[in-house]
Amino acid sequence: MKDTKDGSDERYIVPAVEQASRVLFCLAGANSSHLGLIEICTKVGIHKSKAFSILKTLQKFGLVQRNIEGKGYSLGPGLIGLSRRFLDNLSAPGLAEPILKELARKAGTTAALGLIADKNVFVASKHEGNGAIVVTMRVGHRFPLTYGCHGKAIAAFLPQAELDILLKDKKLYFYGDPVKFDRTRLMEDVERCRQDWYAEDIEETAPGLNAVAAPVLGPGEYPIGYIVALGLVSADAAREYGPLVAEAGKALSRQLGARIEVSS
Numbered sequence: 001m002k003d004t005k006d007g008s009d010e011r012y013i014v015p016a017v018e019q020a021s022r023v024l025f026c027l028a029g030a031n032s033s034h035l036g037l038i039e040i041c042t043k044v045g046i047h048k049s050k051a052f053s054i055l056k057t058l059q060k061f062g063l064v065q066r067n068i069e070g071k072g073y074s075l076g077p078g079l080i081g082l083s084r085r086f087l088d089n090l091s092a093p094g095l096a097e098p099i100l101k102e103l104a105r106k107a108g109t110t111a112a113l114g115l116i117a118d119k120n121v122f123v124a125s126k127h128e129g130n131g132a133i134v135v136t137m138r139v140g141h142r143f144p145l146t147y148g149c150h151g152k153a154i155a156a157f158l159p160q161a162e163l164d165i166l167l168k169d170k171k172l173y174f175y176g177d178p179v180k181f182d183r184t185r186l187m188e189d190v191e192r193c194r195q196d197w198y199a200e201d202i203e204e205t206a207p208g209l210n211a212v213a214a215p216v217l218g219p220g221e222y223p224i225g226y227i228v229a230l231g232l233v234s235a236d237a238a239r240e241y242g243p244l245v246a247e248a249g250k251a252l253s254r255q256l257g258a259r260i261e262v263s264s
Contacts, residue, residue: 034072
């Protein structure tokens, strides 16, 4: 019998948790943006069915995400909900802080950064304006990827093939309730966002709530999230701060490595 008085902590290790941790560290150390299931099994040394179950569980909580075609896995922004200290050190939220603060001050609304995690987005950082009444949201809160104006902003900058795949989903929340989805209207909004760099949600997802979102792009000009300004303001007021949101999205995108021209 093994001596349990030797000071070793191995007897306290939970195999399933250890395997899940190894999967996360495997993804963190990958040279490519995504790893396939077989690659993960080989690197971690676990059976395919076990790896698949672990990945599905981690994916449920946003700790792991699949690429848009479902052919690989990478770490997910759900990790930001685990630790405020981790969030403070994460590059995108850290870089976004002064941008969100300035946007909230100028627009007089709440400004927030969201990051993509599979078919969802997580609120990664926020700054509330100084108005008498402000809209608040919880950091770590999850929304559908296609929800409202941030969904339009992200869709507008996806490669066409990935946009086509996204639009095959049975439930699309661009206009709130999926039953209100209108593909023709969406494509008009997408084209407008490509030109103006922001998309609007004028009481489409919640009565009285107006919002404007701009995409946040990473290297290769690929969307990794969005910046949004939202509040209990008039439709005209929301539209007026659209250009401010666009510039905030562009500024953060540049800092994250996207090649975005500076407005003249």
